[in-house]
Amino acid sequence: MNSAILDATVHVTDLDAATIAKIRGVLAEHTFARVTGLFDPEAIQAARERIRAKFSSGNDRKHDPRDADALLRNFQKLVVGGTQGVNSVPRFVRMFYNPLMDEDIFGMHDTFRNLVRFRNLLYGLQADFTLSGIEQDMWSATRIQHYPRGGGFMAPHSDVGTATVSRDAGLAGYVQVILIMSRKGVDFQTGGAYIDVIGGERLFFESYCNLGDVVIYDGRVNHGVEDIDALEPLDMSSLDGRLVAMATLFKHFKTRSNEEYQSLMK
Numbered sequence: 001m002n003s004a005i006l007d008a009t010v011h012v013t014d015l016d017a018a019t020i021a022k023i024r025g026v027l028a029e030h031t032f033a034r035v036t037g038l039f040d041p042e043a044i045q046a047a048r049e050r051i052r053a054k055f056s057s058g059n060d061r062k063h064d065p066r067d068a069d070a071l072l073r074n075f076q077k078l079v080v081g082g083t084q085g086v087n088s089v090p091r092f093v094r095m096f097y098n099p100l101m102d103e104d105i106f107g108m109h110d111t112f113r114n115l116v117r118f119r120n121l122l123y124g125l126q127a128d129f130t131l132s133g134i135e136q137d138m139w140s141a142t143r144i145q146h147y148p149r150g151g152g153f154m155a156p157h158s159d160v161g162t163a164t165v166s167r168d169a170g171l172a173g174y175v176q177v178i179l180i181m182s183r184k185g186v187d188f189q190t191g192g193a194y195i196d197v198i199g200g201e202r203l204f205f206e207s208y209c210n211l212g213d214v215v216i217y218d219g220r221v222n223h224g225v226e227d228i229d230a231l232e233p234l235d236m237s238s239l240d241g242r243l244v245a246m247a248t249l250f251k252h253f254k255t256r257s258n259e260e261y262q263s264l265m266k
Ligand SMILES: [Fe+2]
Pocket: 157, 158, 159, 223
């Protein structure tokens, strides 16, 4: 086991104030943390297989970022590019936006609710903030990210844009919370997510993670995803590759109450 990972690992049995404080402390010292014990690996494996069984590459869509409302519903977003534009990052990734306000098509909502509660506690917010939709013009972008075998990647960057959302909301700091849903050596063989830890080491943390681990990092961290199984054939109808779940706090740029949004969906 890598010593940087070991030093930054917190095993959790209860999300009490002392545990949250401990995780915050690890984050402050190391810029990242690995949290074990929050999610059952078998449940995560089952979720992955449900997504595999239910998704169709025929639903892949390009998303015009000016259409902010599209992501408030289930939306299978394919990103190939990102070389220009504000806060853009070159990448090849498929994202299953699966917001809590829309239908639970993958049986992921319970998992997402737990991830949102955990993120909220880290931010010092009420545990249920945004669980039922848009609150204070913010919502939880609960989504599954799929970096396909045969070339999925994301160029190195730090999370300037989303960190700005946190700062504007008056939150203390910024955290990205990533639920691990695939294993290096099993679901993909080469590449994977990394963070550049203090001291300059590029840490491919998935080599040391299990299904259901949560990796957290703050806005300072340079991170990316190195090409997933780059020399393997690309098959967009397959869910092979790297899979993670996220629950980022997003700003909703059009002011619209949750009730108004719900009525729009009827
Ligand atoms: Fe990022």
